[in-house]
Structure formats: C-alpha cells, structure tokens
Amino acid sequence: AQTVTQSQPEMSVQEAETVTLSCTYDTSESDYYLFWYKQPPSRQMILVIRQEAYKQQNATENRFSVNFQKAAKSFSLKISDSQLGDAAMYFCAYTTGTASKLTFGTGTRLQVTL
Amino acid sequence: ETGVTQSPTHLIKTRGQQVTLRCSSQSGHNTVSWYQQALGQGPQFIFQYYREEENGRGNFPPRFSGLQFPNYSSELNVNALELDDSALYLCASSSTSGKRETQYFGPGTRLLVL
Numbered sequence: 172a173q174t175v176t177q178s179q180p181e182m183s184v185q186e187a188e189t190v191t192l193s194c195t196y197d198t199s200e201s202d203y204y205l206f207w208y209k210q211p212p213s214r215q216m217i218l219v220i221r222q223e224a225y226k227q228q229n230a231t232e233n234r235f236s237v238n239f240q241k242a243a244k245s246f247s248l249k250i251s252d253s254q255l256g257d258a259a260m261y262f263c264a265y266t267t268g269t270a271s272k273l274t275f276g277t278g279t280r281l282q283v284t285l
Numbered sequence: 286e287t288g289v290t291q292s293p294t295h296l297i298k299t300r301g302q303q304v305t306l307r308c309s310s311q312s313g314h315n316t317v318s319w320y321q322q323a324l325g326q327g328p329q330f331i332f333q334y335y336r337e338e339e340n341g342r343g344n345f346p347p348r349f350s351g352l353q354f355p356n357y358s359s360e361l362n363v364n365a366l367e368l369d370d371s372a373l374y375l376c377a378s379s380s381t382s383g384k385r386e387t388q389y390f391g392p393g394t395r396l397l398v399l
C-alpha cells in the first residue's frame with residue numbers, strides 16, 4: 172500500500188523561530204508529485220508548497236522550503252521566521268498514477284507561541 | 286476568479302438516511318475530487334470526476350456515488366448513512382486530471398450522522 176507518514180503529531184515553535192516538519196512516503200513509482208497543505212481551524216485546505224519528484228532542486232515559497240531526499244523518500248517542510256498565522260494542521264501528500272488522487276499523511280499540528 | 290465552494294457547510298442526518306453534498310469548481314477547472322476527512326485524520330480519496338466521467342475511485346463502497354455536471358460542478362451522494370460516515374467532506378478542483386495538477390480545496394461540509 173502506498174502511504175505517507177508524519178511522525179510528529181504536534182510541534183511547537185516560538186514566533187520568529189524556525190521549525191521543520193517531517194514526512195516520509197512510500198511509493199513504487201518514479202514519477203510523482205509531493206505537496207504540503209495547511210489546514211487552519213477554518214478547515215479549508217490551503218496549498219503551501221509542491222515538489223516535482225524529477226526535480227533535484229528543493230522547492231521554496233517565501234518563508235517555506237522543503238528538503239526533498241528522493242532516495243530516502245523523505246519530504247520535510249521548513250518554516251522560517253514563524254508567524255502566529257502559521258498555526259494550523261499541516262498535511263504532507265503526494266499524487267501518482269493517472270488520476271490526481273492525493274494520498275495524505277495524518278498531519279502535524281503546529282502551535283506558534285509568543 | 287471564484288474559488289471552490291461547497292454547500293451546505295454543516296448537516297445533521299440520522300442513520301439510514303441519504304445525503305447530497307454539492308461543490309462548485311474553481312473557474313476554468315474541469316476536474317473535481319472528493320475526500321472524506323474523519324476527525325483527527327488526513328483526508329481519504331473517495332473519487333474523482335473529469336469532464337463528467339468518473340476518473341478513479343478510492344476504497345469506498347458503492348453507496349458513495351457522484352455526478353459531475355456540464356458546468357463541472359459536482360455532487361456527492363451517500364445512501365444508507367452509517368455512524369462512521371460522520372466526517373468533513375472536502376471537494377477539490379484542478380484545471381485538468383493528472384498527477385501534476387495542483388488541487389484547490391473548498392471549505393468542506395461537516396456531516397454528522399446520529
């Protein structure tokens with residue numbers, strides 16, 4: 172079975188500090204796409220960042236960056252200069268195959284403290 | 286540009302009843318996917334519709350069915366509701382089908398089955 176594992180159910184970071192959320196996945200395919208989504212208490216899932224598996228360069232979006240290790244099947248998210256608005260559930264996910272079916276992990280709840 | 290919308294926002298049903306949830310895709314998107322998110326879990330893929338045809342299905346029984354209309358809006362129908370169907374139902378749209386496409390989510394419908 173294809174799976175996504177997020178081993179940190181909860182994380183906490185102080186405002187302005189840096190935090191890294193971990194994600195590992197398991198797929199037998201060589202061509203796939205990886206995503207981090209954020210789900211605040213409002214429930215709406217918001218795309219944070221995406222990574223194409225064929226690209227070696229790690230994706231970056233402003234304060235968000237990933238560490239993609241294809242051989243290790245690891246896809247961690249680094250949030251720099253954390254802000255109160257970053258507090259949310261963060262889900263790691265990927266798509267493979269012909270339909271754009273997202274397979275999600277169980278999420279990491281991020282708290283941001285003053 | 287209008288984002289993904291879902292209706293209703295909340296719904297309470299009793300076991301054995303039937304329910305219909307609705308989703309309007311983002312402007313220019315022809316693909317809609319439905320996900321079920323149980324409390325404390327990541328979303329699980331139910332099925333996807335691409336140009337009015339089912340294009341992939343997850344591990345859900347036949348009492349979960351759907352439709353996509355010519356304007357690419359979509360419905361999720363669940364018959365013979367069970368208590369375990371209580372969850373947040375998320376709809377996501379993308380510009381087309383395919384694993385490289387980013388999916389954009391609606392705010393979800395919270396279903397409670399009593």
